[in-house]
Amino acid sequence: MQHEPNEGAAPPLGRRYEVDGRRLFLHRSGTGGPAVVFLPGAGAVGLDYLNLHQRVAELTTSVIYDRGGTGWSDPLPLPRTAAETATELRDLLRAAEVPGPYVLAAHSLGGTHARRFSQLFPDEVAGLLWLEGLHEDWDVHMPESMRLVNSTQPLPDLDEEQLQQFRAYFSQMFATWPDELRELLVERHLSVEWLHSNNHQRSNVPELAAEIRAGGGGPDVPLIALTGVGIDPGQALFMSDEELRELNESKQKLFQAFVDSVTRGEHRVLEGAGHSTLHTDRPDAVLEAVRDLLSRLR
Numbered sequence: 588m589q590h591e592p593n594e595g596a597a598p599p600l601g602r603r604y605e606v607d608g609r610r611l612f613l614h615r616s617g618t619g620g621p622a623v624v625f626l627p628g629a630g631a632v633g634l635d636y637l638n639l640h641q642r643v644a645e646l647t648t649s650v651i652y653d654r655g656g657t658g659w660s661d662p663l664p665l666p667r668t669a670a671e672t673a674t675e676l677r678d679l680l681r682a683a684e685v686p687g688p689y690v691l692a693a694h695s696l697g698g699t700h701a702r703r704f705s706q707l708f709p710d711e712v713a714g715l716l717w718l719e720g721l722h723e724d725w726d727v728h729m730p731e732s733m734r735l736v737n738s739t740q741p742l743p744d745l746d747e748e749q750l751q752q753f754r755a756y757f758s759q760m761f762a763t764w765p766d767e768l769r770e771l772l773v774e775r776h777l778s779v780e781w782l783h784s785n786n787h788q789r790s791n792v793p794e795l796a797a798e799i800r801a802g803g804g805g806p807d808v809p810l811i812a813l814t815g816v817g818i819d820p821g822q823a824l825f826m827s828d829e830e831l832r833e834l835n836e837s838k839q840k841l842f843q844a845f846v847d848s849v850t851r852g853e854h855r856v857l858e859g860a861g862h863s864t865l866h867t868d869r870p871d872a873v874l875e876a877v878r879d880l881l882s883r884l885r
Contacts (some may be wrong), residue, residue, distance in 0.1 A: 598659035599768055600634065601651075602827035604682040611679050612659035613652040617644030621690050621713040621884055623877060624650040624680070626720075628695025629786040630821075630863065632658035634772060636694075639866055642874050645813055647881060650685055652676070654700075657784050658775075663788035669703035669798050676682055676700065688713035690880055693720035694866065696788060699795040703807030712805070714880045717842065718813035718873065720860050722794065730833060735793045745782075753777060756820050760867050809883045811853040811876045812842040816851040817868060819861030838862075851883070 597603075601614025614633060615622075623643050625636045633651030641647040654672055656663035680687070688711045693701035698720020705712045726734045726795040745753060757776050775781050816835045818828075826834070839856060846852035855876065860868040 596659065598634075599771060600637075603659065603661075604679060606675065606682050607677045609655060609661040609663070611652065611661070611675070611682075612804065613650060613657060613679055613683050613761075614640070615648060615650050615683060615685060616640060617646070617648045617744075619647045620686065621688055621881070622650055622680075622685050622715070623690045623692055623881075624652070624676070624685075626691060626693045626697030627651075627657075627677070628863065629652070629788040630776075631694065632772075632775075632781075634658070634768065635760075636692075636866055637878075638767070638870055639692075639873055640816050642870070643877055647880065648678070648685060648753065652679060654788075657781075665784065666791040667788070669795050669802075670707065671701045672700045673707055675702040676704060677711065687711035689766055689882070690714040690716060690853045690877070692716040692718060692877070694718040695790070695862065696721050698722055699792070699799060700800045702805060703802060705808075706799070706802040709806040712808055714809040715811075716732050716873075716876055716880060717810060717845070718865055719814060719838065719842070721795075722845055723796040723840060724841060724844065728844065729837045732830075733834060733837070735796055738789060738792055750777065753821070760864055767846035807849050808851070809880055810846060810849050811880055812846050812852065813857055813860075813865060813869075813873065813876060814838050814842050814854065815857045815860030815862055815865045815868065817857075817859040817861050818864050821863045822861065 598612045601612060603610035603612050627633055627635060627764045632653050636651050640651045653660040655661060655675055656665045690703040690713055691704060701720060754773060754777060757773045761772050818831055822831060843854050846854040857869045857872050866873055
């Protein structure tokens with residue numbers, strides 16, 4: 588299915604770069620390396636991480652961007668393979684003249700793209716910051732009701748009450764953003780096109796996991812994985828308290844196993860942080876992890 592964003596709307600920050608005949612949004616700040624690149628989740632765009640981007644830019648080069656077919660990048664048929672999105676990111680970073688190797692900061696669905704990037708371009712990855720990224724072994728650790736095949740179902744249309752709940756959710760998430768940007772992001776996140784993009788992007792997650800499993804190992808680089816064990820307000824609209832507790836327990840097992848698979852891994856559990864809001868619930872903890880990774884790499 589073709590996702591058609593507003594091609595005429597210029598991004599409020601950053602710019603679009605020409606990559607393989609299409610325009611892709613990227614915003615970079617700061618200097619030095621290794622550059623930290625934020626890979627958004629399925630329901631997120633690059634500017635959702637502006638709070639971290641600005642602070643990371645005080646330490647090194649920081650990059651936020653939108654995958655093709657999302658946010659302020661040009662339309663593309665969705666879903667896509669992990670190899671397509673990983674190669675697209677590499678080409679975009681080259682077009683923007685951001686030299687590698689990179690610290691990939693992967694959130695939610697962005698985890699599959701970071702894992703594939705690491706497999707395809709191992710020499711261009713300096714480290715990984717795992718913000719509850721989607722890992723190919725998800726089903727190994729999750730109860731049957733939460734397996735990947737269930738996440739391919741489209742989210743139901745929001746009624747007026749749920750729409751207002753989501754408006755409050757996004758308004759709180761972007762509370763510290765500049766007023767005009769906050770209002771723009773809230774409206775875009777509630778738009779039909781962005782809601783559909785969220786559904787389409789994650790509609791092939793079992794295939795993405797299989798692609799990563801078939802891709803072989805990635806580089807053994809420093810890894811810090813962050814797991815939030817708070818209640819995610821977005822998930823709470825569709826899951827019971829018992830399901831949320833079970834999910835949090837299973838996530839900790841999954842990400843601990845991921846950390847144990849590398850020689851320089853560390854797992855940090857964050858109280859009071861939800862899955863979608865980890866970067867706004869506990870920005871200081873995320874920034875501390877970035878600092879620690881950069882220190883180890885330098």
